[in-house]
Amino acid sequence: xxxxxxxxxxxxxxxxxxxxxxxxxxxxxxxxxxxxxxxxxxxxxxxxxxxxxxxxxxxxxxxxxxxxxxxxxxxxxxxxxxxxxxxxxxxxxxxxxxxxxxxxxxxxxxxxxxxxxxxxxxxxxxxxxxxxxxxxxxxxxxxxxxxxxxxxxxxxxxxxxxxxxxxxxxxxxxxxxxxxxxxxxxxxxxxxxxxxxxxxxxxxxxxxxxxxxxxxxxxxxxxxxxxxxxxxxxxxxxxxxxxxxxxxxxxxxxxxxxxxxxxxxxxxxxxxxxxxxxxxxxxxxxxxxxxxxxxxxxxxxxxxxxxxxxxxxxxxxxxxxxxxxxxxxxxxxxxxxxxxxxxxxxxxxxxxxxxxxxxxxxxxxxxxxxxxxxxxxxxxxxxxxxx
Numbered sequence: 001x002x003x004x005x006x007x008x009x010x011x012x013x014x015x016x017x018x019x020x021x022x023x024x025x026x027x028x029x030x031x032x033x034x035x036x037x038x039x040x041x042x043x044x045x046x047x048x049x050x051x052x053x054x055x056x057x058x059x060x061x062x063x064x065x066x067x068x069x070x071x072x073x074x075x076x077x078x079x080x081x082x083x084x085x086x087x088x089x090x091x092x093x094x095x096x097x098x099x100x101x102x103x104x105x106x107x108x109x110x111x112x113x114x115x116x117x118x119x120x121x122x123x124x125x126x127x128x129x130x131x132x133x134x135x136x137x138x139x140x141x142x143x144x145x146x147x148x149x150x151x152x153x154x155x156x157x158x159x160x161x162x163x164x165x166x167x168x169x170x171x172x173x174x175x176x177x178x179x180x181x182x183x184x185x186x187x188x189x190x191x192x193x194x195x196x197x198x199x200x201x202x203x204x205x206x207x208x209x210x211x212x213x214x215x216x217x218x219x220x221x222x223x224x225x226x227x228x229x230x231x232x233x234x235x236x237x238x239x240x241x242x243x244x245x246x247x248x249x250x251x252x253x254x255x256x257x258x259x260x261x262x263x264x265x266x267x268x269x270x271x272x273x274x275x276x277x278x279x280x281x282x283x284x285x286x287x288x289x290x291x292x293x294x295x296x297x298x299x300x301x302x303x304x305x306x307x308x309x310x311x312x313x314x315x316x317x318x319x320x321x322x323x324x325x326x327x328x329x330x331x332x333x334x335x336x337x338x339x340x341x342x343x344x345x346x347x348x349x350x351x352x353x354x355x356x357x358x359x360x361x362x363x364x365x366x367x368x369x370x371x372x373x374x375x376x377x378x379x380x381x382x383x384x385x386x387x
Contacts, residue, residue: 035151088360312354318343
């Protein structure tokens, strides 16, 4: 169990903005690629012979760095991103690298010494695999599963598809449909009633149709990791700003985001996690599940609550967000927000957007009133010792 002295718990809120879901491809016969390849970096070395610029560009992206310098409201200029954000799922990357970085587009980020300047560590295959056989080891710091036929995958590379993007983005929070609510494996081949853009019966679009790429710098950002929305992606990028025949609806659309009306519920295929209580971790319980068949307790992680067909929480949002950064003070016994949209009715830049609200309870330093990043994975970690 967690040591005494660290046990005070409190409610935390994580507000995740719901996102609305392209990369040129040179003509080349990759079937001529020769192996054998023992490791992922061996493949990358072959890729670099023709695509050196691509590796250099990807290394400038937040897909690679997991952090970017941003002007954070109320905090000034800070380096912020997935690398150092605090959430109320598994809390933070730091000290838990090999597990968290299994979704990094690199190989071998096992600790703080990872070399972000080494182009051979770039994982080209994780995005460009078309065989559906490529996968990383879940606890392997981004390294490729030894069972993968690297020669076959390298010879079959192509444009990213829904499945290759979803290999990481559908499984945030530790599993399919856990974190986001609007991103899960149902989008690999969705019915037109679920997603008209991605359904083969609809527009049959891949992710990069909207999340366009310029030199591997992919458009779009998330409120939690990018509080200033510096790389904005919106429906108006493709759709007419006055899309309705009725002028009254177009007037509404100037203050109400498209998603607010056109995505009335989320998590329609699978339930998503909406509550996580770390205070019950370490308890030995009989297996428990809810009406959706989802676990409501796990010894390693505590208690959960899941919801399906969720009506979003609506809030004014002007493209900027307030965020918790490690070291900020918290208020014991109060609801402490980790991220929240900024804006109000009088703010001319704000619109009403839909959000998923994630609540949780987790440990904090009761003396200094700051959050604690627990070491969960690896030698000496809580998942091994329950200490």
